[in-house]
Amino acid sequence: MRFLFKTDYAQDTRLFPFGGTKRFWSGLALYAAILVALAHYAPVALTSTHWLGLAIVYAVAFGAVLLRQNADGEGGHAAFWYGLLGVAALSAPFVLDLYFLSQITFVYVYAIAGVGLILLLGMCGQISLGHAAFMACGAYTAALLQAQGFDLLVTLPAAILLSALLGVVIGLPALRMTGIYLAFATYAFAFIVEEVLARWDGLTGGNMGFVLSDPSILGYTFDSEQKMYYLAMVLFALTLLAGLNIRRSSTGRAFMAIRDSETAAEAMGVNLAVYKTTAFAISAGMAGLAGAVYAHLLFFISPEGFTILLSINLLVLAVIGGLASMHGAIFGAAFIVVLPQLISLTKDSLPPVVGQLPGLESGIFGLVIILFVILEPMGLHGRWMKIKTYFQLFPLYKRGTFRRQKSYMVSEKNR
Amino acid sequence: MDRVLGRIWWLLSASAVIAFFSPPVLWLFGVMDGAQLTQYLQQVVSGTANGCVYALVALGIVLIYKATETINFAQGELMMVGAFLAFTFITMYGLNFWLGAALAVAGGVLFGMATDRAIIRPVVGQPVFAIVMVTLGFGFVIRAVVSMVPGWGTDTYALATPFSGADLRLGALVVSQDYAAIIASTVVLCGFLFLFFRYTRLGVAMEASSENQLAAYYMGIPVKRVYTLIWGLSAGVAAFAGLLLAPITFIHTQMGFGVIFKAFPAAILGGFGSIPGAIVGGLIIGIVEALAGFYLPEGFKDVAAYVVLLIVLLLKPEGIFGRVVVKKV
Numbered sequence: 001m002r003f004l005f006k007t008d009y010a011q012d013t014r015l016f017p018f019g020g021t022k023r024f025w026s027g028l029a030l031y032a033a034i035l036v037a038l039a040h041y042a043p044v045a046l047t048s049t050h051w052l053g054l055a056i057v058y059a060v061a062f063g064a065v066l067l068r069q070n071a072d073g074e075g076g077h078a079a080f081w082y083g084l085l086g087v088a089a090l091s092a093p094f095v096l097d098l099y100f101l102s103q104i105t106f107v108y109v110y111a112i113a114g115v116g117l118i119l120l121l122g123m124c125g126q127i128s129l130g131h132a133a134f135m136a137c138g139a140y141t142a143a144l145l146q147a148q149g150f151d152l153l154v155t156l157p158a159a160i161l162l163s164a165l166l167g168v169v170i171g172l173p174a175l176r177m178t179g180i181y182l183a184f185a186t187y188a189f190a191f192i193v194e195e196v197l198a199r200w201d202g203l204t205g206g207n208m209g210f211v212l213s214d215p216s217i218l219g220y221t222f223d224s225e226q227k228m229y230y231l232a233m234v235l236f237a238l239t240l241l242a243g244l245n246i247r248r249s250s251t252g253r254a255f256m257a258i259r260d261s262e263t264a265a266e267a268m269g270v271n272l273a274v275y276k277t278t279a280f281a282i283s284a285g286m287a288g289l290a291g292a293v294y295a296h297l298l299f300f301i302s303p304e305g306f307t308i309l310l311s312i313n314l315l316v317l318a319v320i321g322g323l324a325s326m327h328g329a330i331f332g333a334a335f336i337v338v339l340p341q342l343i344s345l346t347k348d349s350l351p352p353v354v355g356q357l358p359g360l361e362s363g364i365f366g367l368v369i370i371l372f373v374i375l376e377p378m379g380l381h382g383r384w385m386k387i388k389t390y391f392q393l394f395p396l397y398k399r400g401t402f403r404r405q406k407s408y409m410v411s412e413k414n415r
Numbered sequence: 416m417d418r419v420l421g422r423i424w425w426l427l428s429a430s431a432v433i434a435f436f437s438p439p440v441l442w443l444f445g446v447m448d449g450a451q452l453t454q455y456l457q458q459v460v461s462g463t464a465n466g467c468v469y470a471l472v473a474l475g476i477v478l479i480y481k482a483t484e485t486i487n488f489a490q491g492e493l494m495m496v497g498a499f500l501a502f503t504f505i506t507m508y509g510l511n512f513w514l515g516a517a518l519a520v521a522g523g524v525l526f527g528m529a530t531d532r533a534i535i536r537p538v539v540g541q542p543v544f545a546i547v548m549v550t551l552g553f554g555f556v557i558r559a560v561v562s563m564v565p566g567w568g569t570d571t572y573a574l575a576t577p578f579s580g581a582d583l584r585l586g587a588l589v590v591s592q593d594y595a596a597i598i599a600s601t602v603v604l605c606g607f608l609f610l611f612f613r614y615t616r617l618g619v620a621m622e623a624s625s626e627n628q629l630a631a632y633y634m635g636i637p638v639k640r641v642y643t644l645i646w647g648l649s650a651g652v653a654a655f656a657g658l659l660l661a662p663i664t665f666i667h668t669q670m671g672f673g674v675i676f677k678a679f680p681a682a683i684l685g686g687f688g689s690i691p692g693a694i695v696g697g698l699i700i701g702i703v704e705a706l707a708g709f710y711l712p713e714g715f716k717d718v719a720a721y722v723v724l725l726i727v728l729l730l731k732p733e734g735i736f737g738r739v740v741v742k743k744v
Contacts, residue, residue, distance in 0.1 A: 173725070363559025
């Protein structure tokens, strides 16, 4: 657990870089503005319980931000914005209708799996076409244990552990192969797992699927959309924190060394076998957690929900979101969830001749992926960084700052 | 460790080859009766025919990978486009089969070249993941566009060939002429490709630019044009595969997606980047699938190919014909 809670390194490894007091106070005004806007424009009438909840949420966020700044006189700026984001996320169930709320919940779930995949692909450089199998493992573990009467305190850790174990097994080929070989070795494993789930109908219900009931912790049942939203949010926050801390730990640096050059990493004393297996285990554990929550959200799981298409979707998530940073996971997850909705929304407003074409959705999906990679190969997070840099350097931004260097292909044959 | 795995590899592969060829011997010694042997051979022939299609799609993937280091996930869709073109020319326009087939392959070649110029050229030099994502997205787009073309759509179609319905009798063994045609034309095409890469200037230029892009450029090879031609060649082979696959399955928008997840394992099994490897890999996958589908319980048909892939990769991570290049510091 040492990497989970290692938060006090030197300046360069701080989670929240310092921005300045001016921004802090201007942001404080924003909090107030949001509060006023909430009171005026909330679609549901806010009762006193709502206000009490909001007040607690705000007090906690303020307290956290102020304490953080007062402790060592720095850390105000980024912590403030994260606090604001946290408040927005915490107050979402009060203002959004159930449909949007459940969509955001799905964003969190995909983002949990996305953090895992970015950790594996972006940080350690190991590709996996088998993440659907990890999600399936987590989902079925949670479902089967719940059917035995266990609550989330048992099912979630069990889902994580079993998926991580499966990750170690699937990651074994990674010790001897890379690139496309690894991709299809993991795919082969995932295909076999899917087939086992479909055929072992005594345990899993086979292709008929498996029905879940509301999850609960120590007698407290998550029986509404709002409660599930908070559950997914908390789990995502923990996953993201774990991901960020892993990156700053020696484990994360070993991953990055392996990604950049296995030969060099080995020469520096990184044990390739141990760290590659660890990367697969952590990533699979996160995917398993996502799978467990996913199962509880859908109330119904079947092997058809965990095919190669899900694995490809997760890869698209990671690449579109941006492999360079953990934040890419949330951007990519939002993209994966929002894009199909946007397409089906625009479909209704199009003339029926165009709107009713059978392949429209997947066609637009593919087109967006192509355009993204051609125009924005760093993903959504890369775009975000560019916008941020533009404003930070405001009058001095040069167009060439992020220009990509085109190079002659570096052959993978001689890796 | 490596030596032990190497020994196990030799032991396993040798026993697999022996097992594969043993039924005729068993029949000679009277352990197996004639009907069982015929059944076995029947499965081997149909597996070989399917394997030929996998092999050709895998071959296209390997050609593109060898030359440009692009992993093309849209190869199955190139095959599908070829099959739909053949359907258009032969069934919809009522052209002569041979003319229609030639036009379909030519159309496939042009489509491949256009793909290179329009889709792949802008991302050359980007990270490998990015290019893989582009080909994946392109596959989605092709499938969507094909399903929108009037007359194509999302329905399934059959393609009638001059061979359809007729059988070839070799003693007790009955082979559909479609299967025989697939196997024969694959052999001819592979021979043609071998001669092309060995003896023509263009073939040698393609080999050279796949070996070392920069050096080939310095030697006066127009690398960009060669790449476009390789995409054309590869898409042509894919269209040919589509033409072969159409009579034994049906033509529909998802046909490429099904084949691609057999063709990639085939290419990897043989050693990704090796042309003979792709063909051998395709044949192995096809035959294993057919035999497992016939002799093992239901559900093993699809899994068997992947189990074989995993075993081979665990014992020999570079594939059967793969080259091991160790980076020296």
